[in-house]
Structures are given as C-alpha cells and as structure tokens.
Amino acid sequence: MKKLIFTILTSALIGISLPVSAVTIADSKKLICVTLMTFDCETDGICNKGTAHSIDVSLFFRIKFADMKVVGVLSDGSTRTSDIALINRDDDGIYLYGNQKGRSWSANIVKDSGAMSATVSGDNEAFVIFGRCTPDD
Numbered sequence: 001m002k003k004l005i006f007t008i009l010t011s012a013l014i015g016i017s018l019p020v021s022a023v024t025i026a027d028s029k030k031l032i033c034v035t036l037m038t039f040d041c042e043t044d045g046i047c048n049k050g051t052a053h054s055i056d057v058s059l060f061f062r063i064k065f066a067d068m069k070v071v072g073v074l075s076d077g078s079t080r081t082s083d084i085a086l087i088n089r090d091d092d093g094i095y096l097y098g099n100q101k102g103r104s105w106s107a108n109i110v111k112d113s114g115a116m117s118a119t120v121s122g123d124n125e126a127f128v129i130f131g132r133c134t135p136d137d
C-alpha cells in the first residue's frame with residue numbers, strides 16, 4: 001500500500017512540475033526521471049509487474065545529454081552510470097540507445113508529456129520500465 005501511495009504522489013508531483021518549468025524537455029540539457037512501474041519478462045512470455053527496486057534499477061535517475069550518460073542511485077546508495085551510445089530526436093520525442101554488461105537498452109521520452117518507456121534486454125531476460133521525465137537545468 002505504501003508503494004502505491006508513493007507512486008501516486010510521485011506521479012502527481014512530476015506531472016504538476018512539467019508545465020511550470022521554463023525549459024522544455026526538447027531544449028533541456030539534463031532530465032530527471034522517475035521509475036513508476038517495471039515488468040520483468042521471462043522466456044516463456046510471462047511478465048511480472050514490479051518496482052525499480054524489484055529489478056535493481058534507480059527510482060530516480062538523471063539523463064545528461066552533453067555527457068552522454070544516464071546516472072542513477074540505487075536503493076543501497078551505490079551509483080550506477082550507463083553510457084548513451086546514440087541519441088535521436090524528432091518532433092515527438094527523444095530516443096536513447098546504449099549497452100552495458102551484456103545488455104542493450106533503449107528509452108523513448110515523449111517531448112510534450114515527459115512520459116518515458118524503456119527496455120533492457122540480455123541473455124534470456126527482458127525488462128520494461130515506465131516512468132516520467134522533466135527538465136533538470
């Protein structure tokens with residue numbers, strides 16, 4: 001129940017802050033993102049709903065476009081950094097791609113809303129992450 005309340009409050013706060021920011025997602029040099037929901041998918045096609053903690057990813061993380069890095073802090077306090085190999089942009093969104101430790105990942109961020117979806121895949125494993133991003137300039 002506490003996780004549900006936290007997710008609802010975090011979603012509301014992120015959603016409220018989007019229109020207030022003077023810098024848009026399209027113009028931002030950095031974004032701060034929150035992981036709202038995850039799915040851990042197995043080779044038999046079954047996906048289990050979870051949290052950032054359940055798949056060992058950061059609840060909050062920053063995307064630093066100039067440095068080509070995604071930086072987050074895990075629940076144990078350790079920092080995880082992933083290099084961004086490629087960034088594409090169009091009128092609708094920002095698209096990030098990278099790989100690390102035998103896994104590849106991609107993330108899509110909608111410019112108008114800040115909605116974020118990401119996938120991570122590796123050897124017989126796949127994760128789907130949904131969240132929200134806002135400018136952090």
